[in-house]
Amino acid sequence: MSELQILNLGADPHERGLVHGRTFPDQIRENVEIYLNRFEMAGSPRDSVVQGGHDWARRIMAFDEEYAIEMAGVAEGSGLPLEQIAVLNARYELTYLSTLSESMAAMTPVAPVTPTELEDRTDGCTAFAALPEVTHDGGTMIGQNWDWLADLRGQCFVMRVTRPDRPNFICLTQAGIVGGMIGLNETGLGLCVNGLISDQDGKDLTQRPFHMRVRDIMNARNMNEALKAILSTDRNTSGNFLLGHADGEVIDVETAPQAANYLYPTDGLLTHANHFEVWNGIKSMLEVGGPSTLYRSQRLRRLLEQRNGPVDLALVQRLLTDHFAHPYAICRHEGDDEPMGNKKLTVASVILSLNDQVMYASDGPPCENGYQRIPLAA
Ligand SMILES: [Zn+2]
Numbered sequence: 065m066s067e068l069q070i071l072n073l074g075a076d077p078h079e080r081g082l083v084h085g086r087t088f089p090d091q092i093r094e095n096v097e098i099y100l101n102r103f104e105m106a107g108s109p110r111d112s113v114v115q116g117g118h119d120w121a122r123r124i125m126a127f128d129e130e131y132a133i134e135m136a137g138v139a140e141g142s143g144l145p146l147e148q149i150a151v152l153n154a155r156y157e158l159t160y161l162s163t164l165s166e167s168m169a170a171m172t173p174v175a176p177v178t179p180t181e182l183e184d185r186t187d188g189c190t191a192f193a194a195l196p197e198v199t200h201d202g203g204t205m206i207g208q209n210w211d212w213l214a215d216l217r218g219q220c221f222v223m224r225v226t227r228p229d230r231p232n233f234i235c236l237t238q239a240g241i242v243g244g245m246i247g248l249n250e251t252g253l254g255l256c257v258n259g260l261i262s263d264q265d266g267k268d269l270t271q272r273p274f275h276m277r278v279r280d281i282m283n284a285r286n287m288n289e290a291l292k293a294i295l296s297t298d299r300n301t302s303g304n305f306l307l308g309h310a311d312g313e314v315i316d317v318e319t320a321p322q323a324a325n326y327l328y329p330t331d332g333l334l335t336h337a338n339h340f341e342v343w344n345g346i347k348s349m350l351e352v353g354g355p356s357t358l359y360r361s362q363r364l365r366r367l368l369e370q371r372n373g374p375v376d377l378a379l380v381q382r383l384l385t386d387h388f389a390h391p392y393a394i395c396r397h398e399g400d401d402e403p404m405g406n407k408k409l410t411v412a413s414v415i416l417s418l419n420d421q422v423m424y425a426s427d428g429p430p431c432e433n434g435y436q437r438i439p440l441a442a
Contacts, residue, residue, distance in 0.1 A: 081137020117147030243275030
């Protein structure tokens, strides 16, 4: 069984970045290559993307000095230029640059996206939440399969941050990205994320990047602060944030750059994938190129509803290996029709037990690998 590495980090942001960079220099270099190659294939020459990395580094510093210092530590520790690390940390928004011509800078609005490009654009995922009234232990459980580039398998790790001044947290991330993806903190908060695409995306790329907001949520001391991290400013791109709390609360926030929708559990359950489920005039677009989202969320919900007895770890682990419509299933595998370099799979499957403060994570598709237990407390 392959396992995700766990990196224990402390309170000093520069030291955190330095250790991160020194521990995973090869993975970080490879991740930079993976994204630069993708952007180049889509029409953004690597030199112009890297050049734009200077702008992202400056913008990130203006938003949050601590994040910028940690990012600089990653650059120093890995021996890579800061602008390349900044590109990784803005990779979620840089996806929208791939139709820009070489001469355009990072702050220029992007051209419209064609439907066939859409599924390539962002991470697919199937997420769930279960409230205390349906769980075996009366706790809150959230989780997801994170479906993204097959090349990223083995390129991720779990950071465990312990510090006196802010909440301790554990968060799954791609090596080189400070902000992370999926995690929980000691105040009882947990976060899962799903890629979304709308017709509003990428028109203004001057807002706080997606991965910074994930770190903001790991820093949050309560649900109110976590929601502010998502909502207090406009966003560059669309995305779905499924927030859970150990005290039995779950709120799912579907965001477009200038709009947001809110979903709440019904009968103790909530599921979400990669299309907007609430209509408010936003054109939801990922399903045009990746229609599997239209059954993944509903199917996971139905399978959870059809359970015998309470929702427990064994049940959700089994459901996250569901192969309906393989390979475009909840447990995603590489498609024969996907070109090399653009194949997708479940890079990681993650279940967060918010009351125990434990992450269960599978490195790659969960049907091929077991879940390792990663507690917040080292
Ligand atoms: Zn599978």
